[in-house]
Amino acid sequence: MKHSSIAAFILVLVCVFLPSCEKDDSSFSDYDFSKYTLRSQQGDDDEIVTLPDTIFLDLAWNVEQVTVTGDAGDSVSITAVGGNLTVSSTTQRFLQLIVSGTCDDGSLLVYSDRPWGLVLNGLELTNEDGPAINNQCGRALYVTVADDTENTLIDGYEYADAPVNALGAAIDQKGTLFSEGQIYFRGTGTLNVEGNYKNAIASDDYIIIEEQGPTMNINSSGTNGIKVNDGMTILGGVLDIFVTSDGGRGIKNDARMTISGGETTITTTGDCSIEILDGIADTTSCAGIKCDSIFTMTAGLLNITSTGDGGKGINGSQDIVFSGGQLIVRTLGDNDVAKPKGVKSDTGIIVSGGMFDVKVSKSWACDNGSDSDNIAGMLTIIGEPNIIEFEKKWVSLSYE
Numbered sequence: 001m002k003h004s005s006i007a008a009f010i011l012v013l014v015c016v017f018l019p020s021c022e023k024d025d026s027s028f029s030d031y032d033f034s035k036y037t038l039r040s041q042q043g044d045d046d047e048i049v050t051l052p053d054t055i056f057l058d059l060a061w062n063v064e065q066v067t068v069t070g071d072a073g074d075s076v077s078i079t080a081v082g083g084n085l086t087v088s089s090t091t092q093r094f095l096q097l098i099v100s101g102t103c104d105d106g107s108l109l110v111y112s113d114r115p116w117g118l119v120l121n122g123l124e125l126t127n128e129d130g131p132a133i134n135n136q137c138g139r140a141l142y143v144t145v146a147d148d149t150e151n152t153l154i155d156g157y158e159y160a161d162a163p164v165n166a167l168g169a170a171i172d173q174k175g176t177l178f179s180e181g182q183i184y185f186r187g188t189g190t191l192n193v194e195g196n197y198k199n200a201i202a203s204d205d206y207i208i209i210e211e212q213g214p215t216m217n218i219n220s221s222g223t224n225g226i227k228v229n230d231g232m233t234i235l236g237g238v239l240d241i242f243v244t245s246d247g248g249r250g251i252k253n254d255a256r257m258t259i260s261g262g263e264t265t266i267t268t269t270g271d272c273s274i275e276i277l278d279g280i281a282d283t284t285s286c287a288g289i290k291c292d293s294i295f296t297m298t299a300g301l302l303n304i305t306s307t308g309d310g311g312k313g314i315n316g317s318q319d320i321v322f323s324g325g326q327l328i329v330r331t332l333g334d335n336d337v338a339k340p341k342g343v344k345s346d347t348g349i350i351v352s353g354g355m356f357d358v359k360v361s362k363s364w365a366c367d368n369g370s371d372s373d374n375i376a377g378m379l380t381i382i383g384e385p386n387i388i389e390f391e392k393k394w395v396s397l398s399y400e
Contacts, residue, residue: 054094059085059108061101061125082106084127089113099123109163109171112137115181119144120151120191127176129160135179136171138205143177145189145214152192153177159197175199175227182230185237186210195220199227199252200241206231211261213237221245224252225266231255231293234300239264247273247284250304257291257316259325261300271309272337285338287312288329291320295345297354298324306331310338313358316345324354331360339363342395343379352382356397365395 057070057078064083072078075091083106089095095116099108100123107127110116118133118141125132132153135141145151155176162170172178176195182205185191191214193200200220201207207228209216215238218225225241225248226232232253239262241250250266251257266288273284288304289295295316302325304313313329314320320343331340342358342365343349349368358365366378375390387398 054096055091056096056098057087059097059099059101061099061103061106061123063103064105066101066103066106085109087111089116099125104128107131108133110135110137111165112139115140115142117142117144119146120149120187120189121146122149123151123153125152126154127156129156129158130162131155131159131173131176131178133177134171134173135181135183136165137179138181140182140184141179142184142186143191145185145187145191145216147188149189150192151189152194154194155197157196172204174204175202175222177201179203179205182206182208184208184210185213185216187214188212190215190217192217193219195222195225198222199224201225202227204229206233206255208233209235209237209239209262211236213239213262216240218242219244220248222248224249226251226253228252229254231257233258233260234262234264235260236262236300238262241266243268243286244270245273246270246286246308248286249290250288251290253289253291253293256293257289257295259297259300259302263301265301265303266305268306268311269308270311271333274337283310283338285310285312285315285340287315289314289316291316292318294318295320297322297327299354300325301328302326303328304330306333306340308333309336309340310334311340312344313342314344315341318346319348319350320345321350321352322354322356323352326355327357328355329358331362333361335362341365341367343367345369349379350382351379351385351397353399355400356395358396359394361393363393365391365393 060067066080066085076089079086083103086109089112098119100121102124105128153176162173176193183203200218213236218241220243225243248270268286270286275282286308311331311333329342333340340363342360344367346369368378385397385399389396
């Protein structure tokens with residue numbers, strides 16, 4: 001971004017957070033924080049929080065060096081070894097890091113006592129032996145992908161030994177972009193994330209993609225495109241996930257999954273992963289989405305394609321509830337090792353609105369865990385769809 005744009009950027013920030021910027025001497029890019037919102041928990045009503053006292057730090061990578069501008073005071077310490085930057089914050093103010101530039105072998109590691117914000121403002125960051133960005137704060141991380149910017153994060157195929165924290169314990173390194181706390185994605189720029197080791201994006205808490213969400217292109221040759229422990233909500237944005245590993249998942253969610261907007265496309269190409277444990281074969285199939293709780297979709301577009309043996313579109317351990325939007329699932333793989341399914345739930349599949357279109361080349365389009373040998377017994381239909389087509393390999397319902 002040109003220097004003139006950067007100068008314009010800080011003018012916006014100063015106008016929004018004038019009390020917090022009076023002590024800062026840095027210049028920033030032109031992201032509008034006028035709609036800044038914090039949330040306390042997933043699913044709660046929005047909690048509007050006034051941020052009168054914010055620290056802004058501008059971090060600019062240049063090949064293997066990083067330049068930092070901004071007045072952090074004594075509450076934020078910064079160390080840089082080559083392109084590897086560590087930020088430790090004990091401030092009670094809101095820490096906002098704005099990052100840009102290019103680095104072929106670097107990383108950003110952040111320790112913070114409070115929720116903090118990260119603005120990706122034209123960043124190309126590769127870490128050859130670990131995560132590109134690692135948030136060791138167990139509180140919220142607000143990731144803003146600045147408008148009209150493209151940002152790329154890439155991790156290594158193998159990770160070096162993890163750094164240790166203040167208690168002497170090795171920190172977690174679970175993906176190219178990893179956070180101990182929840183992650184909120186916002187902004188209308190583009191974020192490309194390549195996961196080579198395990199996960200492209202991972203959170204030990206939950207993930208929310210906001211209504212004004214970015215375009216996110218995720219490619220993973222590791223375990224998952226996105227791995228989240230405590231739930232995921234997609235409200236908007238464009239999410240494109242491509243996973244090539246055997247047994248890989250586009251989204252692996254250990255809790256509730258909610259889609260109520262946006263455009264999500266997931267493709268998996270790997271076959272089953274087979275691991276021998278105590279002489280017994282443990283088989284893991286690919287899945288566009290693996291959800292270990294309730295899956296709910298009310299709006300938006302979800303398009304899933306799985307081409308490998310035994311691949312699944314949506315694989316849920318509890319109810320899959322579809323009441324709106326467009327769901328398109330295609331599983332094209334063979335059933336040599338495992339049975340491919342379009343939409344699979346261990347408890348129930350309930351459809352009451354939108355467009356629900358699922359087709360498989362082998363096995364069943366839908367499977368609700370029942371013993372039914374009739375496709376009509378594999379899902380619950382509420383209301384009267386305008387279009388209804390049932391076959392073992394194809395279910396097409398439309399209320400539109």
